[in-house]
Amino acid sequence: MNNQSFRRKIHDLIPGGAHTYSKGDDQFPSNAPAAIAYGKGAHVWDVEGNKYLDCGMGLTSVSLGHAYEPVLQKVIDQLYKGINFQRPATIEMEMAEKFLSLVPQHQMIKFAKNGSTVTTAAVKLARAYTGRKLVAFPAEHPFYSYDDWFIGKTACNKGVPDEISALTVTFNACNIDSLRALFEKYPGQIACVITEPEKITCDETCACHGKPGEFLKQAISLSHEQGAVFILDEMVTGFKTDLPGSMKKFGIEPDLATWGKGIANGFSFCALTGKREIMELGGIRNVGAEKVFLISTTHGAETHSLAAGIATIDEFLTKNVISHNQKIGEDLIAAANETIASHALNEYVQVLAGNWMPVFMFRDAEKNVSAAYRTLAMQEMIRRGILFQGVFVPCFSHSAEDIHQFITAFSESLEVYKAALQQGVAGYLSGEIVKPVFRRFL
Numbered sequence: 221m222n223n224q225s226f227r228r229k230i231h232d233l234i235p236g237g238a239h240t241y242s243k244g245d246d247q248f249p250s251n252a253p254a255a256i257a258y259g260k261g262a263h264v265w266d267v268e269g270n271k272y273l274d275c276g277m278g279l280t281s282v283s284l285g286h287a288y289e290p291v292l293q294k295v296i297d298q299l300y301k302g303i304n305f306q307r308p309a310t311i312e313m314e315m316a317e318k319f320l321s322l323v324p325q326h327q328m329i330k331f332a333k334n335g336s337t338v339t340t341a342a343v344k345l346a347r348a349y350t351g352r353k354l355v356a357f358p359a360e361h362p363f364y365s366y367d368d369w370f371i372g373k374t375a376c377n378k379g380v381p382d383e384i385s386a387l388t389v390t391f392n393a394c395n396i397d398s399l400r401a402l403f404e405k406y407p408g409q410i411a412c413v414i415t416e417p418e419k420i421t422c423d424e425t426c427a428c429h430g431k432p433g434e435f436l437k438q439a440i441s442l443s444h445e446q447g448a449v450f451i452l453d454e455m456v457t458g459f460k461t462d463l464p465g466s467m468k469k470f471g472i473e474p475d476l477a478t479w480g481k482g483i484a485n486g487f488s489f490c491a492l493t494g495k496r497e498i499m500e501l502g503g504i505r506n507v508g509a510e511k512v513f514l515i516s517t518t519h520g521a522e523t524h525s526l527a528a529g530i531a532t533i534d535e536f537l538t539k540n541v542i543s544h545n546q547k548i549g550e551d552l553i554a555a556a557n558e559t560i561a562s563h564a565l566n567e568y569v570q571v572l573a574g575n576w577m578p579v580f581m582f583r584d585a586e587k588n589v590s591a592a593y594r595t596l597a598m599q600e601m602i603r604r605g606i607l608f609q610g611v612f613v614p615c616f617s618h619s620a621e622d623i624h625q626f627i628t629a630f631s632e633s634l635e636v637y638k639a640a641l642q643q644g645v646a647g648y649l650s651g652e653i654v655k656p657v658f659r660r661f662l
């Protein structure tokens with residue numbers, strides 16, 4: 221099987237050809253590998269045996285590296301003990317204690333296989349706790365769940381009844397006045413505010429003026445004053461900005477928090493943590509109280525994913541993984557900025573300087589952010605063996621040598637970029653321009 225035939229066949233079998241739209245063909249240039257056959261450390265190999273340096277690391281979920289031995293060993297040991305039983309597995313308590321030891325603000329935890337499951341569970345708990353219906357999230361943020369409460373508010377809301385979409389309301393990210401105005405518009409109706417703690421774009425140009433922690437403190441107080449639950453979604457920031465995440469970095473106490481990518485090195489383990497008073501609503505001890513049907517799934521506590529999570533936490537604790545990963549991010553940013561300057565492209569290519577996940581911006585000749593130029597940059601990097609989508613997600617297996625390889629390819633790609641700026645990008649693209657995931661029409 222080669223890349224072309226894989227690409228042709230997969231869409232006949234799987235709608236979208238992948239299991240998140242972010243991995244779809246329309247998100248990559250035409251020369252991207254159609255599928256990954258296997259990965260090891262910071263590298264992946266496609267169906268034709270071509271090797272790539274991986275920059276995306278499984279949508280940021282692989283924090284240590286592909287097929288990372290110490291995690292695999294724990295998983296293998298667990299597989300031999302069985303993975304799903306008729307009663308809870310003993311490893312569930314071990315994981316609960318281990319994860320909560322990282323989150324002293326919270327006393328209880330529920331596991332799940334997907335991030336969307338835990339964000340949706342947090343929303344449900346908040347509605348049950350407050351008796352209110354509305355959910356608020358920042359309009360600029362890209363994704364919180366594939367469930368109706370979130371997707372109903374995007375451009376891609378076909379299949380979601382308007383009545384459901386109307387129960388979600390938005391405010392401007394990192395803008396406390398906007399959140400205050402929302403509470404004033406819907407007095408006593410907002411059950412919860414859900415937000416990611418910080419984005420790479422949280423610099424001086426953001427409404428928080430580079431201080432997302434200050435916004436979060438104000439937003440938590442405001443939510444509490446207004447009787448709403450505050451949910452922090454650490455799906456992306458968890459195990460990247462700090463250990464366990466931005467909650468610790470900013471010293472804040474959300475009522476509930478959601479975790480996923482990165483916490484089990486790519487294995488399917490996600491978690492909802494929270495204050496006992498709210499989480500206990502999903503319990504069965506308060507006889508006589510109304511039951512809240514919280515997360516209840518057959519595979520939610522599959523033991524080998526919990527073993528992967530425990531092994532990942534142990535690696536983070538004993539090997540100071542956060543420092544390694546952030547140093548990789550810092551070195552990459554410095555080297556990329558030098559390269560951009562050496563090509564005199566500062567006004568066209570920028571790196572947003574968050575050491576936990578550097579993001580690249582690509583602009584056209586008029587200096588507008590451009591999907592066509594991003595496609596060109598990806599195409600040229602892929603041509604040189606770098607599987608790059610405009611974001612570099614540092615992992616424990618990335619090394620100084622990998623940064624060197626990235627920068628060599630980046631420098632050569634910028635030569636092409638510069639020529640395209642002068643002569644027009646269309647002549648340099650070998651296929652279609654990448655498209656936004658959230659669009660109304662295909």
Ligand SMILES: Cc1ncc(COP(=O)(O)O)c(C=O)c1O
Binds near residue numbers: 334339
């Ligand atoms: C901030 C955030 N929350 C929730 C999710 C949902 O996670 P999952 O894809 O595991 O359902 C994502 C996924 O991209 C995310 O980025």
